[in-house]
Amino acid sequence: MVATDTIKSLVKWWPVPTAIIPVGQKRSPRKTLHSIRFSLPSLSSRALDFLHHLPLTSGSLCSVLGREMANAASGMAVHDDCKLRFLDLKAKRTYRFIVFKIEEKQKQVIVEKLGEPTNSYEDFTASLPADECRYAVYDFDYVTEENCQKSRIIFIAWSPDTSKVRNKMIYASSKDRFKRELDGIQVELQATDPTEMGLDVIRSRST
Numbered sequence: 001m002v003a004t005d006t007i008k009s010l011v012k013w014w015p016v017p018t019a020i021i022p023v024g025q026k027r028s029p030r031k032t033l034h035s036i037r038f039s040l041p042s043l044s045s046r047a048l049d050f051l052h053h054l055p056l057t058s059g060s061l062c063s064v065l066g067r068e069m070a071n072a073a074s075g076m077a078v079h080d081d082c083k084l085r086f087l088d089l090k091a092k093r094t095y096r097f098i099v100f101k102i103e104e105k106q107k108q109v110i111v112e113k114l115g116e117p118t119n120s121y122e123d124f125t126a127s128l129p130a131d132e133c134r135y136a137v138y139d140f141d142y143v144t145e146e147n148c149q150k151s152r153i154i155f156i157a158w159s160p161d162t163s164k165v166r167n168k169m170i171y172a173s174s175k176d177r178f179k180r181e182l183d184g185i186q187v188e189l190q191a192t193d194p195t196e197m198g199l200d201v202i203r204s205r206s207t
């Protein structure tokens with residue numbers, strides 16, 4: 001069986017989860033290494049050499065490595081300011097939107113931008129980078145068919161097609177934990193381009 005401490009050492013070298021090695025997957029260790037080499041090019045040659053010299057048993061690498069990598073990335077901390085600003089948006093409507101960013105060096109989610117109540121939806125979409133992932137919440141106002149004024153807090157996982165694979169994986173693996181810190185989200189959207197989070201899409205999901 002692969003020693004847990006050696007696997008954790010590997011995770012430190014390359015702290016990104018992998019969805020291509022599900023826990024319990026029935027593949028030979030060497031085939032798994034082949035998959036890692038060609039599917040995950042960002043894995044360092046040092047880490048690959050380390051893997052090749054492990055005393056592997058069938059399935060052990062798939063199970064332990066996949067689990068440890070997933071745990072490492074999903075452990076992103078959430079800065080207190082994220083929760084405080086979200087509460088301001090929800091309870092006081094101090095902001096129209098909030099954009100959140102993962103700081104990899106600090107291993108935490110932080111507030112990147114705050115939108116004033118008077119900001120438009122176009123101001124919000126312009127705050128999202130074209131080639132990097134982000135999380136965001138938007139306070140959406142609308143009028144029902146009964147002419148009642150209502151609002152919904154929309155959570156958006158922004159993952160543009162042009163963003164790097166590593167960036168997408170880190171945001172995807174940390175999303176659920178981050179969302180749990182924001183109590184009050186009513187609608188969730190995942191968007192890879194602006195058309196998937198247009199006002200018409202938000203309106204149809206909110207009503």
